[in-house]
Amino acid sequence: MTEQPPSPAASAVTHPLNVIVATDCGSTTTKAILIEKVGEEYRQTYRGEAPTTVEAPFEDVTRGVLNAIAEIEELSGRTILDGDRIITPNHAAQGDPKRGVDIYVSTSSAGGGLQMMVTGVVQNMTGESAQRAALGAGAIVIDVLASNDGRLPYEKIERIRTMRPDMILMSGGTDGGAVTHVVEMAEYIAAADPRPRFGSTYRLPLVYAGNTDARPQIKTILGEKTALDFADNIRPVLERENLAPARNKIHDLFLEHVMQQAPGYKKLIEMAGAPIMPTPAAVGVIMETIAKREGINLIGVDIGGATTDVFSVFNGLFNRTVSANLGMSYSISNVLAEAGLDNIMRWVPFTIDEQTLRNRIKNKMVRPTTIPQSLDELQIEHAIAREALRLALIHHKSLATGLKGIQQERTISDVFEQRTSGKTLIDLLKLDLIVGSGGILSHAPRRIQSMLMMVDAYEPLGVTTLSVDSIFMMPHLGVLSTVNEQAATDVFVRDCMVYLGTCIAPIGQGKDGERCADYEIALPDGRIEKGQLAFGDLKLFALTREQQATVTMQPAKQIDLGNGPGQSFTKTVTGGVVGLMLDGRGRPLQLPGEQAARVAMLTRWYQAVGLYPAGS
Amino acid sequence: MAHSYTPGLTVTERTTVRRRRILPLPGTVLVKVGDAVHADTAVARAELPGKVVPLNLANQLGIAPDEINDYLIKKENDAVQKDDVLAENKPFIKWFKTEIRSPITGKVESVSTITGQILLREPPRILELRGYIDGSIVDVHPEQGVTVETSCSLVQGIFGIGGETSGELVMGVTAPDHPLMPEQLTPAMKGKIVIGGAFLSAATMTRAKELGVIGLVVGGIHDKDLRALLGYDLGVAITGTEQVGFTLILTEGFGTIPMAPKTFALLSAQAGHKASVSGATQIRAGVIRPEIIIPQTSHTAARPDRVEREGIQLGDPVRIIRDPLFGKIGAVSGLPSELRAIPTESEVRVLEVRFPDGTTTVVPRANIEVIEGA
Numbered sequence: 001m002t003e004q005p006p007s008p009a010a011s012a013v014t015h016p017l018n019v020i021v022a023t024d025c026g027s028t029t030t031k032a033i034l035i036e037k038v039g040e041e042y043r044q045t046y047r048g049e050a051p052t053t054v055e056a057p058f059e060d061v062t063r064g065v066l067n068a069i070a071e072i073e074e075l076s077g078r079t080i081l082d083g084d085r086i087i088t089p090n091h092a093a094q095g096d097p098k099r100g101v102d103i104y105v106s107t108s109s110a111g112g113g114l115q116m117m118v119t120g121v122v123q124n125m126t127g128e129s130a131q132r133a134a135l136g137a138g139a140i141v142i143d144v145l146a147s148n149d150g151r152l153p154y155e156k157i158e159r160i161r162t163m164r165p166d167m168i169l170m171s172g173g174t175d176g177g178a179v180t181h182v183v184e185m186a187e188y189i190a191a192a193d194p195r196p197r198f199g200s201t202y203r204l205p206l207v208y209a210g211n212t213d214a215r216p217q218i219k220t221i222l223g224e225k226t227a228l229d230f231a232d233n234i235r236p237v238l239e240r241e242n243l244a245p246a247r248n249k250i251h252d253l254f255l256e257h258v259m260q261q262a263p264g265y266k267k268l269i270e271m272a273g274a275p276i277m278p279t280p281a282a283v284g285v286i287m288e289t290i291a292k293r294e295g296i297n298l299i300g301v302d303i304g305g306a307t308t309d310v311f312s313v314f315n316g317l318f319n320r321t322v323s324a325n326l327g328m329s330y331s332i333s334n335v336l337a338e339a340g341l342d343n344i345m346r347w348v349p350f351t352i353d354e355q356t357l358r359n360r361i362k363n364k365m366v367r368p369t370t371i372p373q374s375l376d377e378l379q380i381e382h383a384i385a386r387e388a389l390r391l392a393l394i395h396h397k398s399l400a401t402g403l404k405g406i407q408q409e410r411t412i413s414d415v416f417e418q419r420t421s422g423k424t425l426i427d428l429l430k431l432d433l434i435v436g437s438g439g440i441l442s443h444a445p446r447r448i449q450s451m452l453m454m455v456d457a458y459e460p461l462g463v464t465t466l467s468v469d470s471i472f473m474m475p476h477l478g479v480l481s482t483v484n485e486q487a488a489t490d491v492f493v494r495d496c497m498v499y500l501g502t503c504i505a506p507i508g509q510g511k512d513g514e515r516c517a518d519y520e521i522a523l524p525d526g527r528i529e530k531g532q533l534a535f536g537d538l539k540l541f542a543l544t545r546e547q548q549a550t551v552t553m554q555p556a557k558q559i560d561l562g563n564g565p566g567q568s569f570t571k572t573v574t575g576g577v578v579g580l581m582l583d584g585r586g587r588p589l590q591l592p593g594e595q596a597a598r599v600a601m602l603t604r605w606y607q608a609v610g611l612y613p614a615g616s
Numbered sequence: 617m618a619h620s621y622t623p624g625l626t627v628t629e630r631t632t633v634r635r636r637r638i639l640p641l642p643g644t645v646l647v648k649v650g651d652a653v654h655a656d657t658a659v660a661r662a663e664l665p666g667k668v669v670p671l672n673l674a675n676q677l678g679i680a681p682d683e684i685n686d687y688l689i690k691k692e693n694d695a696v697q698k699d700d701v702l703a704e705n706k707p708f709i710k711w712f713k714t715e716i717r718s719p720i721t722g723k724v725e726s727v728s729t730i731t732g733q734i735l736l737r738e739p740p741r742i743l744e745l746r747g748y749i750d751g752s753i754v755d756v757h758p759e760q761g762v763t764v765e766t767s768c769s770l771v772q773g774i775f776g777i778g779g780e781t782s783g784e785l786v787m788g789v790t791a792p793d794h795p796l797m798p799e800q801l802t803p804a805m806k807g808k809i810v811i812g813g814a815f816l817s818a819a820t821m822t823r824a825k826e827l828g829v830i831g832l833v834v835g836g837i838h839d840k841d842l843r844a845l846l847g848y849d850l851g852v853a854i855t856g857t858e859q860v861g862f863t864l865i866l867t868e869g870f871g872t873i874p875m876a877p878k879t880f881a882l883l884s885a886q887a888g889h890k891a892s893v894s895g896a897t898q899i900r901a902g903v904i905r906p907e908i909i910i911p912q913t914s915h916t917a918a919r920p921d922r923v924e925r926e927g928i929q930l931g932d933p934v935r936i937i938r939d940p941l942f943g944k945i946g947a948v949s950g951l952p953s954e955l956r957a958i959p960t961e962s963e964v965r966v967l968e969v970r971f972p973d974g975t976t977t978v979v980p981r982a983n984i985e986v987i988e989g990a
Contacts, residue, residue: 334851
């Protein structure tokens, strides 16, 4: 189910890669980092950023790239640019090590990323498999059409006509099975004659990854109307998904067709020493690498300006979803629309009238590059981020599932258990690590703010470690890992991944102030911290990443810490820049409905962990 | 210091704009280079393919898909009228005869012996592309459209709704900080574009619709009034196709925000002139901002539409676009290069703005917008 993106033509680079510049062209901001070999290891040394310029008046993504790199030049004193050209390789061999870099690599989600429509025969079987394949390739899925999606044929055709995807992925049917339904869908697509989003003169790329027996018919129907390509069936048999070939094909076609149409990308492709990778695909590479290397279950999140991407690896299975209109700049207003004002307001530790708040959010939508200047504005953005994270995880849980529609083998012991196929793979009690990335998490003024945003949104259960991308460079390292594994790993470990700490959250609820659990923490300096965690308490203990503490907890009888209700629990945990957090607020987390009580509760929590400057 | 680009909005008395008028699919261009066109002149035409109606004949006749050709009365590409017989079976007993009739007038687009369905297509619809602005054709893109150029005054708004329209500009208020009230709209404003000041209420919008005002340009509105107008909460700023009775353009943002004096003065000076307006906004994958284009008849030298600016400069007129000073206008009076801590504890690049009353403030560079075209 998992695979690495196609290996770029990195082999073409023969010189050593000692100085690397990497950019990520986001929907709002283009971020550049400089990586240099210091001694035997690579370190991230300087960073710069500039507004992304895929849009008018420039309509040339390379302007933003050059601006961001120019900032690095200023800060580092290194000459990287010669006009609009990146100087490669580095001139160390000529005695001028401060001139040029050895390679330039980039990721991109500018211009709306890769927008795809997928089709299947049965919506929650091949339709979902196709969706997973497209999402895993770094796409935003704008619609899933299936024979049984409840829409009438003419409605499907109208829908295909009105959408302007960058690419279509067709799936459906097991190999050797019936061809009728998948051919029917091809006929609808042919009748709709969909147009690509960019460029009216090129044919829309379409990947067919369905029943291989239907290929001749598909070719007859769509061969002339689209840039048709075939990939192995993504569901060759009912019980198995085979997503890698379709994902690789999508990635190839993205580079060959779609990116060529976006403003300035031809130039960007020529500038880069390796293929441009869609940002989510690059972050996915990093997330998978962490999970594999550590042998853990993780959830990763990249909350951007336009989208929130969620990645998970549970029991080795990788999944990615993108919530296309849940972001912190362009789509911030959609978070309000989807979550509702009350859900956002429940995290705001002061009162503000609805009209003012709504106007502020809309103003951010129309001027997405602005940043919070006052503390109340920051707190509002953090509240919105919690809801974007929460909604995106709900979306992820619905797609990160086992295969649906499969007959399950049951033994006599299963007779009374109503197990259904397609159950979500996300089990928060088995979750080891949450990794956060994206501007609002990476650039939060205090690291505790990132930690609490994720804890509040995800409500982790039991023991969970949290980390954050220090300055938002996971996409860069994802693409870099395909070129130079060591550089990517060194920077990731030394400069990118910041461990925030560990959260211990008992499962269950009780009245505010009631006993939740007794705890005893054996700290590395020999001290023993003993106390009672009451419901509504949030306690923070200093503990670094390098330190370990042994935590013993005796929960109240209805409270579970993973060993069952009322069962005691002992575990050795590590800390981070924030430390060890005992979260006695109960699961599921519930906030008072009455405003004054809620503000008082939030204020108490926020003060308990020093979330914002004192007096705020 | 790097010349990082700071987004801005253009407000200029004299410029030259070019607007590409491109059909959504190949068609016929109706004008040639050098032709003078008006906003409502048809410049290109295309036939939008008609609606497709699929019919599964095999299922309805109870036959195998590969047999349907034997039962068809109408073949591929045949024209059909509504209720024409498309296919029929030939049973021994006439009473059991089944006839499949066409639900539409159009033609048979395709017949599939794999699925057993035929696709009928309704006649194409004619789409005429208008010139949008008064000007002249400077480029023809064969089968696609044209580029129209005009010498004009140009005001870019920050957000709008509604499509392209044109009409006479009239002033609804006398000062940029005055709200546009319902009673300020009169029947004489029918078919015209009304300029308001700082704010427009839901009641004013309702009255504008009743009177047939075609355009409203104002500093700000409340989000709740926008929601009421649209009937839904706008999630992303991609607009231009709304049918609310008029085109609405905000020059400043959401809330009660006085229109920038320069914008108000420019529009006041052009009252009585014909303008083309578009509310189309897209702040993603290619920024489109709403605009007011007022073609000029006198042929004084015009500046080009866009000049690539070399970053922000001292003296540039700017608008603060984030609370707590949202909407205030001043000029850049300092560009410190070092990062500064702001009240959120973030360290960011800042600049100093001097207001007309002589006071100054320091704001993050990300939170200002250059008023271009000065």
